[in-house]
Amino acid sequence: MTLQIGIIGTGWFSKVHADILARMEGVRVAAVCGTTLEKAEAMASVYDAVGYGELEHMLDGEKLDAVYICVPPMSHGSIEAELIRRGIPFLVEKPLSTGMDIPRQVLDQVQKSGLLTSVGYHFRYQEAAQVLQQAMQEQTVGMALGRWMGGMPGVAWWRRQDGSGGQFVEQTTHIVDLLRYCAGEVTEVYAVAAQRSMHEKHEHVTVADVANVTLKLESGAIASIANTCLLPDGEGGAGLQFYTDAGVWDWTPERLLLPSAAPHAMAGLEIPAGHNPYERENEAFIHALRTGDRSRILSDYADACRTQEITTAALVSADSGLPVQLQRSKHLSH
Ligand SMILES: NC(=O)c1ccc[n+]([C@@H]2O[C@H](COP(=O)([O-])OP(=O)(O)OC[C@H]3O[C@@H](n4cnc5c(N)ncnc54)[C@H](O)[C@@H]3O)[C@@H](O)[C@H]2O)c1
Known part of the structure; x- marks a missing residue:
């Protein structure tokens, strides 16, 4: 089964992850969400994906197995809340936020839901x-x-x-x-x-x-x-x-x-x-999605909160x- 991945953010690091995912067997970058539809469509066209200007539209429009969150620190919070509400696993880039308030709230929901998460502390995979x-x-x-x-x-x-x-x-x-x-x-x-x-x-x-x-x-x-x-x-x-x-x-x-x-x-x-190490980090997350085995993920949301x-x-x-x-x-x- 091909895993369908959505990406939030259309900047430098979204593309780094999307390129790695696009090279992986049985994985497809299916959708990209940006701050504008134009930016999202421009990036999505590179991966033969669909672009969205709103997160809810992307999540309503696609059946995604996981989402990558590659947005600046100040943009976290409502994205994670919506993914948790819908039970969609995510890989989020570091840092989790500008402060500790949002990570505490997100962690509470992650722990209650048991959702699969990974955080982009890639040096651990070296x-x-x-x-x-x-x-x-x-x-x-x-x-x-x-x-x-x-x-x-x-x-x-x-x-x-x-x-x-x-x-x-x-x-x-x-x-x-x-x-x-x-x-x-x-x-x-x-x-x-x-x-x-x-x-x-x-x-x-x-x-x-x-x-x-x-x-x-x-x-x-x-x-x-x-x-x-x-x-x-x-x-x-x-x-x-x-x-x-x-x-x-x-x-x-x-x-x-x-x-x-x-x-x-x-x-x-x-x-x-x-x-x-970015490839290893991606492989660990995709392996966990496919098998349920989280042991290769070296930084999850709870750990990154520390x-x-x-x-x-x-x-x-x-x-x-x-x-x-x-x-x-x-x-x-x-
Ligand atoms: N692990 C690493 O080595 C590594 C390297 C580079 C960046 N990063 C992290 O990745 C994150 C993004 O960095 P970047 O270099 O790609 O920044 P960037 O400025 O190039 O891109 C950020 C993107 O997020 C979009 N965005 C902002 N808020 C959004 C929202 N609510 N919904 C959808 N899109 C939104 C912006 O429009 C922009 O396209 C940062 O947290 C950064 O620390 C990690």
């Missing part, structure tokens, strides 16, 4: 990240250092705090998620952030362009994650390092470097990122100047 994650289970992590350093994305919504949630919520969330995946849960967050230059260079910039976030982990380890979006294009880079008594495990999106003293068959080696809780706690801390203890609500607890 071969190098898998090696790192497994290795960290055998190490005592002393501390971690993470970073996401770069320029400011061109899309208007990204520059507005109420559009993207800011860089830590929108981009650096990948590093926070990888930290959690490898080293466990975070219990306390303290952040400082500032606007240094981008608000003077561009109009309508309300996000901070530098931030540093200190985290305490349940294990007793500590972490520090910094980000900036004030660099010229092409400068900077992202990464996460774990400091252990066996040495430094140094991950970037391109590769993992293992310490030479690592108690590991690949000690001292550089491990390339490996197979396209990452979102940390990134939004950093916003609260930067605003108040105080550390934020993470209170595990019953919906976010194991």
Whole structure:
């Protein structure tokens, strides 16, 4: 049976997912929903799909097996509510929202319905990240250092705090998620952030362009994650390092470097990122749709809420100047 997939959003990342889905056996991009019918039809025509300007029209007009939600952070909430109401599984791109209110409401409904979900924390699907994650289970992590350093994305919504949630919520969330995946849960967050230059260079910039976030982990380890979006294009880079008594495990999106003293068959080696993690993420979701086996999905809505809780706690801390203890609500607890 060919699975019929709908896509919401007609931007860059909708197309990345649609291209991957279009190459998969037994999967069809059947419909695209955009903010206008014109934009939706333009994208839909590439995949021989039907374009819609309204979500309800798409869901009434098509019998969809799942929907991909690839919209900016500020556009979440009513989309998820409608899909849950209709019992349609979804893969949603990170971050879940600009804050924590909508994810809490959505999670409540996801858990009540038992709906199949997946969230686009694609680094978890990298071969190098898998090696790192497994290795960290055998190490005592002393501390971690993470970073996401770069320029400011061109899309208007990204520059507005109420559009993207800011860089830590929108981009650096990948590093926070990888930290959690490898080293466990975070219990306390303290952040400082500032606007240094981008608000003077561009109009309508309300996000901070530098931030540093200190985290305490349940294990007793500590972490520090910094980000900036004030660099010229092409400068900077992202990464996460774990400091252990066996040495430094140094991950970037391109590769993992293992310490030479690592108690590991690949000690001292550089491990390339490996197979396209977006393809793996899509394969895991499609496999779950087809078989009901969710075990290959490495980030579902409940798990992603924990990452979102940390990134939004950093916003609260930067605003108040105080550390934020993470209170595990019953919906976010194991
Ligand atoms: N996992 C990753 O590596 C990765 C990479 C890029 C983007 N993303 C995420 O994907 C999301 C989208 O990013 P993008 O780069 O495609 O942005 P974009 O600005 O290129 O596209 C967003 C699209 O969403 C549409 N949209 C907004 N609200 C909508 C609504 N209510 N209904 C239908 N369409 C709506 C816009 O018209 C636009 O076409 C963001 O959350 C971003 O963080 C993830």
